Amino acid sequence: xxxxxxxxxxxxxxxxxxxxxxxxxxxxxxxxxxxxxxxxxxxxxxxxxxxxxxxxxxxxxxxxxxxxxxxxxxxxxxxxxxxxxxxxxxxxxxxxxxxxxxxxx
Numbered sequence: 001x002x003x004x005x006x007x008x009x010x011x012x013x014x015x016x017x018x019x020x021x022x023x024x025x026x027x028x029x030x031x032x033x034x035x036x037x038x039x040x041x042x043x044x045x046x047x048x049x050x051x052x053x054x055x056x057x058x059x060x061x062x063x064x065x066x067x068x069x070x071x072x073x074x075x076x077x078x079x080x081x082x083x084x085x086x087x088x089x090x091x092x093x094x095x096x097x098x099x100x101x102x103x104x105x
Contacts, residue, residue, distance in 0.1 A: 008097065010039070010040040010043045010044070011040060011044060011093050011096050011097055013036055013040065014036055014037045014040035014041070014089075014093050015090055015093040015094065017032070017033045017036055017037060018037060018086045018093065019086070019090055020033070021033055021082065021083075021086040022083055022086055024079075031071060034070065034071040034074070035071050037065065037069040037089065038066050040093070041062040041063075041065040041066035042062075042066050044058070044062045044093075045059055045063060045066070047096070048062065058092070058095065058096070061092050062092070065089055069089075
């Protein structure tokens with residue numbers, strides 16, 4: 001793996017974990033998911049801010065994801081609501097993978 005490819009790990013890992021959240025898994029998985037998705041969202045905020053400053057709607061979207069998935073103050077809801085949140089989050093984490101400008105620096 002090339003050094004520049006390591007940048008893709010955060011969004012890909014978060015994407016895979018969120019997709020895994022569609023299935024019924026033990027509670028410890030969801031705690032791990034919250035930690036990784038929060039860290040990945042904060043990393044994506046940093047990447048977008050570094051490139052676009054405050055001109056990107058993705059900065060706001062990743063801030064919302066970081067708040068919803070934060071492991072300290074937990075947002076609790078039903079499994080069906082979490083599936084919708086996971087689906088939307090997965091879609092949001094797909095977009096940065098195709099944004100070449102985001103990964104050039």
